[in-house]
Structure formats: structure tokens, C-alpha cells
Amino acid sequence: MFSGNFFDMRFSFWLKFLWLWVALTCAPAYAQFRVEVSGVGLTQVPISFVPFKGQDASPQKISQIVQADLERSGQFRAVAAAGAGTLDELTLPNLSIFRQVGADALVSGSVNKLADGRFDVRFRLWDVVKGQDMGGQSFAVASAELRLAAHRISDYVYEKLTGDKGAFSTRIAYVTKAAQRYQLWVADADGENASPALASVEPIISPAWSPDGNQLAYVSFESRKPVVYVHDVSSGKRRLIANFKGSNSAPAWSPDGKTIAVTLSLSGGSQLFLLNANGGSAPRRLMQSGSIDTEPVFAPDGQHIYFVSDRGGSPQIYRTSLLGQNVERITFTGTYNISPAPSPDGRWLAYISRVGGAFKLHVLELQSGQSRAISNTSADESPSFAPNGKLLVFATQQQGKEALMTTTLDGGVKASLSGQSGDIREPHWGPFAR
């Protein structure tokens, strides 16, 4: 993907044309979100989704949610097939109908309300080309969990057809601002089904999921200064873990969940410290510098920390060992590189770089050092990888409003997340469920 065939200006016209074509032909089908497709050489699996039998009487249209998930991933292209009739997971479909429209795969299923009020959701995946049954699953879920059941179907299909684990049934945290009210939300990975975790009249920033997905660390200004809390999501119980003199910010969990890196100014200047996640110990200074050091984030190996420092005269991304030694500069292009986010496999680093006054999401291949901008927007912030490393979520501005977008790592497929009105910011993608 990054082997040197970078975006070529010659494709520019064709990309615009392609966008227009996608917008015109596909827009009405996905009222839920907008997907932009760009780039060439995208290999997408053509797949058909038949409305699940009984989903008209269900609060959630399962097949539409699965379709939206898979399209947002950038690896699938929905293919409509007329005249397939009503299918469920038990029906042997007439696959020739789907072959004719070029579909390689087919998802069918059913939704039935059970006597106890729950819903029975079943599906089956077909390999249309080989005419093979690729298996299926069933879930008995409460009405509120129907979307989760749909995301689990997406995970199954994604893994069967791409070989990679799906991350559709994971959760993201984000912050909204409406009037003078800030809220921290926990939502499905598609931005829907959001539950409020915290409401405050003062700002909330930098939410960070614990590796087990049970807790969020974040910065709250509720006491008229930035302090760091750890918040148990299911109980709502909160612990102040950094409330030292000065500012306390930028929490990041170690992969084992035992340590939280933070930026503290307790002894002057913004400096990096490590805290015991359970509290009860003095902050351990990671390193001492006369510059701004902030935005620490653990590398997936748990042995290194990426951070932002202006020690070279402008904010750049560096990497250090956990002992604060062997500090290595990572970004060299541009004069403003912030908000590092390593991919779960440690191969990529997403970050924000200022380019001619615009703040743009970049992805850097750490091995080769090659980097490029992957967004079309100009006020990007806070990138975060999906736990399978295949998508990024980031905050940006669209039509003058703060909004969240997802993108593939090459920038080829982007989607705006919906589910909230007003300004949405500070996304952080949670881990796989355990």
C-alpha cells in the first residue's frame, strides 16, 4: 500500500468522477451514514444482503446494519439483487440470481420475537461463486442488543471473507458539546446506540479505554483545572488518579492495564509521568526535559512510549523506552506533528500534521518511515485505531461542525459516523470484547 505508489495527480479527475458516481448511485441507499470511496485498485468483495425475514417487525433492520458495517470497512461492496424473493437462513437460495449481478457472497437470515420478549436472530453466509454454505449463527437477544447482534454478524462475515478479525461489535468513546453541556458517551463502533457515561458543565477531553474495555481514563475540568479520572463504565464509579498541583492530562494505559502514563506540571512544565493504575503510589517521572513533553501513548509492545515534544523547536513525535532512555525522533516532515496513535500490530503510526495551515490525519509506516496525509478535511484531531488495525476513527470538522469519521489506512474509504447531533469530538476506539 505504501510501496511508493503514492497518490498520483493524474487520478485526481477520475477520483472526483468516481466520487460523484458513488454519491449519485449509492447515497439514497444509506441514509444512516455517508461513505466516500476514493483511490484506485481497491479490491472489494461484492456481496448481497437480503432483508432478514421478519425484520420489518423488528426495531432494528439487521441486514441494513450489517451492510453499513461491511461497507464502512472498505473491503466490501454491496450488490443489489432483484427477484431473490424472501430468504432466511434455512432457505437454499437460487444462487444464479446473485451470480448474475456479480455478487461473490450472500447474507440471509431471520429475526423472530420470542415468547419472553427477546429476539431470535439467525443468519447464514453463502459463497455464491462456489455455491457453498459458509456457516451461520444464532443469537437470542433483548431488543436493546439487536444492533450488537447485527455487529456480531458483521464480524463473522468479515472474518470469513477477509481472514481478519472484525471489530464491528466493539465500542468507541467520544465527547459531545452542546451549549454549555459536555457529555462523554460510549457507543457502538458505528457511532450508534450511544449511552451517556458522564455529563458536566466543564470540558471533558482525552478519553482512553483501559485494555479490558471496562474503564475509561479521561481529563475533566469539573474542579476548574484539568485532573485525570478513571471511570468504571458499567457502575459509573469514578476515581481521581491525578490531581496534582498544576495541570494533569493526557492519560494513556499500558497494554497490561497496570500503568497509566500522564502529563503533569506538578514541578513546572508539561512532563511525562507513570502512575499505578490502581493508585496508591507516587507518580514516577519518565524523563526530565526543559521542553513540552505530552500526549504519551504506549507502543503495543508495552516497552516503549510515543509522545510529543517541542524539544527540537517545534512539536514532533518521539519514542522512548519505559526508562526514559533511548529517545528517538519519529517525525521529520513539517513543523507540527502531534497526537500519535500506533496500530495494534505496531506497524503504523497515525498522527496529525499541520500542512499549510490545515491539520490533516497522516499514517506513517514505521519500518520505512514513509508517511502521507489520508484525509480530505483540514481540522483533524485525535486519531485512534480499531482493535483489528484496519480502520481509524478521528475527529474533524464538516460543514462547520465537529464530527467523527472513520477511514481505511490508505484513506480510500471514509465514512461519517452519525448518531449524535451537535459537536462530536475526542473519539477513542475500545478493545475487542473479552
Add this chain to the structure above:
Amino acid sequence: MKRLFWVVALCATLTACGTSVPLTDVPVSDATAKPVAAGSAPGATASAPPGGVAPVDLTTQNPQASVAAETRLVYFDYDSFVIKPEFQSLIAEHARLIKSQAGRKAVIEGHTDERGGREYNLALGQKRAEAVVSALTVLGVSGAQLEAVSFGKEKPAAQGADEAAFAKNRRAEIRYR
């Protein structure tokens, strides 16, 4: 004459702050003292709320009153932490008044304009607040009476994406507690 204005204005501010609850500032409560635990889930997922997320609402317990007093504001140039000469007399008056009351504590809040990342702006605002703290310290104020904190770009004084708004937002505010 200008000097007299600052003295009068500051005395007024400090007198107001002398009451038990300052009118211009929100009293800071230790959030650990009263954790807001919404919903008690004794280990059972069945008692967890829909979506497994228990909501916590702080909006009813921390009413914010914000009064912009010109006598408490120090403005900065773009990407700068240098206190400009026109603010030296303001800082000198604050230094004199803080020194005159040993029990008085001042919090210096640093702010930035909206450009760039939230956390990096928080660090930039911290540098501005600390510049004011060191200017006060140079004038003999005890560090124990001062705290530098930052709001980054989270609390703009002026809305807008033009230089006029940016200039109003690049500031440090001196607040008494």
C-alpha cells in the same frame, strides 16, 4: 491615573473574594470526597443498565459563573509565552496584593486559540500560565500562594475563527480562591 485604576479595581476584586463564597469564582470541591456513583452493580450483569453504561450527571452540581474582569487578563502573541510590557503593571499590582495577604491563593489559568490539538494546546496554555507565575515569583510572591493550570483551547473567551477572536483567546487569567 492608570495605576490608580488597577489598584482600585484589584481591591474591589479582592474584597469581593474576601467573603466565604467568591462571587466571581466557583468554589473547588474535592471530587473524591463525594464520588457520584450512579447505579450500584454488585457483580451481576443483570443489574447493569441498558448498554452496560451507567450515566453520571455533574451538570446540576457545579454551576459555573464566569465574569471577565479586565484586571485579571494577560494577553499573548501567537505562539508566544512572553509577557508583553503593557501587562507588567497589572502583574506588579497583583504581586503586591498577593504578598500583602499571606493566606491568599491565586490560580493562573492559561488559554490558547482554537488551532491545533487539544492536549498540545493544554501544554501551551500551561506555559503561558507558568510565565505569569514566574513573573509574579520574580516580584517576590511565594510559589505556595500560586498555581498555574491550563484550559488549553477548551474555554475560548471569544468565538470565531479569525485573528480578532484568536487574540482574545490567547490569554492567562488570574483568579483568586
